[in-house]
Amino acid sequence: MSDVMIEVDGLTKDYGPTRAVDKVSFSVRRGEVLGFLGPNGAGKSTTMKMLTCFLAPTNGRARVAGFDVFDESLQVRQHLGYLPEDTPIYRDMTVLEYLEFAAAMRGMDPASSGARIKEVGTRCGLSDVAGKLVGELSKGFRQRVGLAQAMLHDPDILILDEPTSGLDPNQIVEIRSLIKEIGQEKTVILSTHILPEVQATCSRILIISGGKLVADGTPDSLRAREKGGRYRVVVESNGVAKEAIRDRLAGLGGVARCEAIPGEEGTHAFALDAAAAADLRKPIFKAAVDNRWTLLELLRESASLEDVFRNLTQTEKGNS
C-alpha cells in the first residue's frame, strides 16, 4: 500500500440548491494527524460523511486506503474507524454489549475479540463503566465509548468528528494524547472548532470555510502566513496622560490599531496591531526616546492560530 492513505480530488456535495462542500482537494499520508478546522456549518462533517461512505459526493472523487468511496465502499469501511458527531450509540445497551456488537459487526473472531475489547476499553478509560447502560453515561464517557468502537478493529484510518466535545479538561488531555499516540502509525482526521486542540494534536491543518478549502499546512506555516502581528507596550506613566501616549502611538506609521489595556499601578499599557508586513519595534522605540517616555516593556507576539483562522474564515464570508 502506498503512503497516501486518503486522496480527495474536487469533492463536492450539494444539498438541493445549497453547496455544502465545494471542490475540496487534499491528501493525507500515513502517520499524519490532520485537523479539520472551520466555523460551524463550514462543511467539515459533510466532508467526513462522504469519506466514511455515509453520503455520496455530488461530484469529485475520494479514495480512502486505496479504495474509491463510492464504488468500493465496503472495503473503505473495513479500513475505517469513525466517530460521528454527537456519538450516536444505542442507549439501551451496556458499554460492554455495545463493544461486543461493534466487534461482531466488524467480523472479528468472538474468541479473540474479548481481549481486544478489554485492551481498547482500558486505553479509553472505560473499565469502571463496562456494565453500565450507554444511556446512563455522561457525555464524556459516551464519547469514549465512541472512540473505543472506532479503534476496536485497529483500523488504518480514524475519522473523528469533534472527538473532544463535551469532555472535561482532564479528559480532553487524555484523549488528545491518545490521538497523538495513534497518529504515530495510523492516519487520523479530526474535526474541531477548538483552536488550541489542533495546535496540541495535529501535524497538519486544513481550514475550511463556506465549503471551500482556504488553507492547508502545518500549524507553524499557517502562523507564519499571518504577517504583522501584535505588540504590547508598557510605559512608565510619570504624570503623562494615557490618552496622549495612545494618540502618539496610534499615529505611528504601520499601526493599524492601538488601544489602552489595563496595566500595573504607575504604568500605561497598550496593545498595538500592526498593518501587514510592518515591523513596529523600531518606530515604537524611537517614539519613546523622542517623547522621553520610560519604556518598560516592548513585546512582539507572533500571530496566533486564532488570528489566522479568523482572518481566513471571515474574509471568505465577506467575499461570498
Add this chain to the structure above:
Amino acid sequence: MSPALVISRREIRTYFNSPVAFIVVPVFVMVTGYLFFTQLFLERQADLRGFFNIMPLLFMFIIPAITMRLLADEKQLGTLELLITMPVRDWEVVVGKFLAAMALLCTAIGLTLVFAITVKLLGPLDRGPAIGGYLGLVLMGGAYVAIGVMASSLTRNSIVSFIIAFAICFSLYLLGKLTQFLPSSLQGLVSYLSIDAHFENIGRGVVDSRDVIYYLSVVTVSLLVATLSLESRRWK
C-alpha cells in the same frame, strides 16, 4: 456471523430490553385468548377457526407496532450513521431488522399454540387446517412485517411509520373485500392481491404454491423498497 444476524440479534435484545415485547406480546395473547375462550365457553365449540379468522385484522395493529421503530428510530437518533458506516451492506441491515421482528412475531404466535393444545385435549383436532393455519400465520405475518420494515425505512418518525404500515396492510386487505364491485375481468387479479385470501386458502390445509409465492413476493418487494430507501441517501 453475518452482519445481518448480528443486527437481528441486537434488535431482539432491544425488544426484550424495552417495553415493546412486554406490551405487544401479552396484548396479542390476551386478545386472541379472549376470542378463543369466549367461543369455547359460550358456544361450546373447540376449534381454531375463530382464532385464525381474526388474525388478518389483528396483525394490522400488532405488527406495525413492533416494526415501526426499526429503521425510523435509527434515523431519528442518528445511530443509523454509525451502523451503516460499519462494513455492512444496506440489504443486510434491512434483512437483519426483518428477522428480528419475525422472531418476536413467532414468539407471540408460538404462545397461541396453547389454544391448539386445548382443542386437542377437548376433542379431535383437525390436523390439516391447524398446521396450515399456523404456516399461513407465519407467511402472512412475514408479509406484514416486511411491509412494516419498508414503512419504517421511509420516515424518521415512528408514529408515521406505524400509520403507513397500517394503511398499506389495510388497503391490501380491503382489495379482497371489493372484488364483487369490480368488472369480472379484474376480479381475478384483484383477489390475488388481497392479503388475507391466501391465508384462508392455506388455512384450509391445502398449501398451494401460488399462495406461498404471493407472500414471498410481498416480502421480497417490500424489503427491496426498504433497501432502496436506505440507499437513497447515497444517490447523487
